[in-house]
Amino acid sequence: MSKVLVLIEVSPAGEIRSTAAALLGAASKLGEPVAVVAVAPGSGASLVEQLGSLGAAEVFVGESDLVGKILGAAEVQAVTAAVAATQPIAVLVSNSVEGREVAGRIAVCTGAGLIMDAVDVREDAGRIVGTHSVFGGGFSTESTIDGGLAVVTVRQGAIEERAAAAQPVVTSVPLTVDISSAGVIDSVEDVVVSSGRPDLRGAATVVSGGRGLGSKENFVIVEQLADALGAAVGASRAAVDAGYVSQMYQVGQTGTTVAPQLYVALGISGAIQHLAGMQTAKTIVAINKDEDAPIFDIADFGIVGDVFKIVPQLVDALNASK
Amino acid sequence: MKIVVLVKQVPDTWGERRLDPFTGRVDRESVDRVIDEISERALEVALSLKDKNKGTEVVVMSMGPSSATDGLRKGLSMGANEAVHVLDDALVGADAGWTSAVLAAALKQTGFDLVLAGNESTDGRGGVIPAMVAQRLGLPCLGSLNIVEIEQNSVRGERGTENGTARVHASLPAVVSVTERTPEARFPNFKGIMTAKRKSLTVLSLAELGMEPTTVGGRSVVLSTVERPARTAGKKIVDEGNAGLELAEFLAARHLI
Numbered sequence: 129m130s131k132v133l134v135l136i137e138v139s140p141a142g143e144i145r146s147t148a149a150a151l152l153g154a155a156s157k158l159g160e161p162v163a164v165v166a167v168a169p170g171s172g173a174s175l176v177e178q179l180g181s182l183g184a185a186e187v188f189v190g191e192s193d194l195v196g197k198i199l200g201a202a203e204v205q206a207v208t209a210a211v212a213a214t215q216p217i218a219v220l221v222s223n224s225v226e227g228r229e230v231a232g233r234i235a236v237c238t239g240a241g242l243i244m245d246a247v248d249v250r251e252d253a254g255r256i257v258g259t260h261s262v263f264g265g266g267f268s269t270e271s272t273i274d275g276g277l278a279v280v281t282v283r284q285g286a287i288e289e290r291a292a293a294a295q296p297v298v299t300s301v302p303l304t305v306d307i308s309s310a311g312v313i314d315s316v317e318d319v320v321v322s323s324g325r326p327d328l329r330g331a332a333t334v335v336s337g338g339r340g341l342g343s344k345e346n347f348v349i350v351e352q353l354a355d356a357l358g359a360a361v362g363a364s365r366a367a368v369d370a371g372y373v374s375q376m377y378q379v380g381q382t383g384t385t386v387a388p389q390l391y392v393a394l395g396i397s398g399a400i401q402h403l404a405g406m407q408t409a410k411t412i413v414a415i416n417k418d419e420d421a422p423i424f425d426i427a428d429f430g431i432v433g434d435v436f437k438i439v440p441q442l443v444d445a446l447n448a449s450k
Numbered sequence: 451m452k453i454v455v456l457v458k459q460v461p462d463t464w465g466e467r468r469l470d471p472f473t474g475r476v477d478r479e480s481v482d483r484v485i486d487e488i489s490e491r492a493l494e495v496a497l498s499l500k501d502k503n504k505g506t507e508v509v510v511m512s513m514g515p516s517s518a519t520d521g522l523r524k525g526l527s528m529g530a531n532e533a534v535h536v537l538d539d540a541l542v543g544a545d546a547g548w549t550s551a552v553l554a555a556a557l558k559q560t561g562f563d564l565v566l567a568g569n570e571s572t573d574g575r576g577g578v579i580p581a582m583v584a585q586r587l588g589l590p591c592l593g594s595l596n597i598v599e600i601e602q603n604s605v606r607g608e609r610g611t612e613n614g615t616a617r618v619h620a621s622l623p624a625v626v627s628v629t630e631r632t633p634e635a636r637f638p639n640f641k642g643i644m645t646a647k648r649k650s651l652t653v654l655s656l657a658e659l660g661m662e663p664t665t666v667g668g669r670s671v672v673l674s675t676v677e678r679p680a681r682t683a684g685k686k687i688v689d690e691g692n693a694g695l696e697l698a699e700f701l702a703a704r705h706l707i
């Protein structure tokens with residue numbers, strides 16, 4: 129079976145990021161998944177069992193003292209070495225800030241073509257085909273690479289497929305990383321999201337708040353409704369800019385794209401750039417005191433009214449019915 | 451210091467954006483085209499350095515169709531010193547590999563100490579060009595900076611990712627991409643618009659960059675394009691005191707709780 133490389137994202141603490149399962153799942157649709165990790169010498173072994181349980185048939189460990197100290201270069205080197213060693217048909221990388229930079233550089237180094245921000249992948253007569261959701265889901269396209277290796281960045285939270293567990297074969301190689309052309313990491317603040325809420329990407333329910341919440345303190349009602357629904361919290365750019373929540377929660381054109389079963393928009397006007405990040409949700413609910421707010425044009429259930437009156441009543445009703 | 455800012459022209463996000471159903475490419479005819487907001491923020495980073503440090507030279511560079519001139523002119527009227535437009539019929543439908551090769555060649559020809567770009571464009575959302583350009587030029591890339599601090603021989607700043615932030619630095623020359631956490635761009639003023647007319651706007655073809663279309667040929671192919679049906683409005687009520695309860699019933703009826 130053809131091999132498919134998956135670049136595994138590893139946190140500064142040395143843990144496998146949650147994107148690994150979906151990437152290995154996507155790889156299993158195309159061929160035999162080979163996990164590639166770049167780690168400090170000696171710290172790869174502890175990851176092998178977990179990668180096997182997520183479906184890696186092989187684990188390719190690139191070792192360098194510089195991992196975590198420079199931007200991306202060790203990861204690029206690890207994948208480039210693994211490409212030479214395994215002759216894969218595709219390389220899958222998370223469509224994250226770090227992942228897509230690494231993906232672009234791998235494409236340059238290996239002469240591969242890029243399939244960007246795929247929400248699904250399949251193999252068709254030896255070619256890798258990626259599905260894309262363009263302009264906020266307004267269009268769906270399929271693309272492929274005209275001959276040669278495909279490097280695919282996979283949208284986080286988009287792939288439901290999971291690979292069957294395997295007993296991986298392990299290969300470890302030392303990496304020679306050129307530091308003259310590398311960005312240097314001075315310090316890292318890895319925010320551990322310990323809210324207990326589901327991840328915004330891939331969440332079945334999302335409750336988002338906008339500028340209409342008025343303050344950071346008031347934004348708590350968004351969290352209360354999210355918790356009553358078991359939902360992830362999102363926000364508009366205006367709410368992020370106003371400092372109600374961190375940028376990681378931004379939904380929209382330049383934030384996260386979500387496609388949940390249920391999306392609840394609280395105090396969000398529905399600017400076109402916000403809609404671009406959530407309009408493919410199955411069911412959309414909006415509460416806004418302006419009856420002309422554009423969010424109502426796409427809402428399955430719209431309520432013209434004050435979030436501070438309606439949300440507490442809803443939360444009480446939800447909690448009472450539990 | 452010479453800073454080249456990579457600006458991309460995109461369909462205005464405020465309008466209805468479309469794909470051509472036959473080519474799968476962005477339909478650039480039926481919509482307003484503007485400089486991507488994120489490229490304007492990258493330009494703002496360069497211009498605010500120029501405000502403080504008169505020796506700073508700012509070049510705006512774009513690869514795109516003839517209409518990209520408008521965006522470059524706007525960059526000049528905001529305060530850039532000169533503009534470079536890579537324009538060639540062979541570039542229609544260029545993919546990321548091709549675009550990055552052409553921009554890298556144009557940057558080499560123009561010369562620079564620092565390249566500034568946006569972290570991700572609003573049409574393609576690829577977020578790969580700055581890193582690919584850096585790789586082709588053999589330079590460090592500091593991607594997705596929320597804060598950019600430019601010094602004599604180095605650049606540093608705060609990088610934002612899904613998992614938090616990091617402090618990073620690189621020596622110059624380097625490529626930097628910025629996020630929308632960097633300050634909003636200034637508007638061109640009257641004086642800027644008047645002086646822009648006298649500034650130089652160089653147009654470069656592939657031949658002038660010493661490139662053959664075949665050496666950089668694109669490899670990414672669109673197979674199909676389907677438009678999703680537009681969403682329509684559903685039920686809308688005005689709260690008369692029990693809308694929260696009605697919403698709870700709606701959610702229960704749809705098995706969403």
Ligand SMILES: Cc1cc2nc3c(=O)[nH]c(=O)nc-3n(C[C@H](O)[C@H](O)[C@H](O)COP(=O)(O)OP(=O)(O)OC[C@H]3O[C@@H](n4cnc5c(N)ncnc54)[C@H](O)[C@@H]3O)c2cc1C
Nearest residue numbers: 338339340364365366380381382383395396397401417435
């Ligand atoms: C290139 C570009 C990219 C962008 N990317 C994004 C993006 O990724 N995500 C994003 O969200 N935006 C994005 N924007 C910004 C977007 O254009 C809007 O400015 C933003 O979405 C507005 O956020 P909002 O709806 O929270 O604020 P507003 O538009 O100010 O709306 C607030 C709403 O709250 C309502 N309200 C006020 N008080 C109450 C109350 N007590 N009860 C009920 N309702 C109340 C008001 O009626 C109003 O409709 C982008 C813009 C550009 C140009």
Ligand SMILES: Nc1ncnc2c1ncn2[C@@H]1O[C@H](COP(=O)(O)O)[C@@H](O)[C@H]1O
Nearest residue numbers: 456457513567568570571576577578579
């Ligand atoms: N055709 C282009 N011309 C100039 N700059 C570009 C072009 N394409 C991309 N860029 C730059 O690269 C950034 C990221 O774009 P992308 O990788 O396409 O998401 C943009 O914000 C621009 O700064």
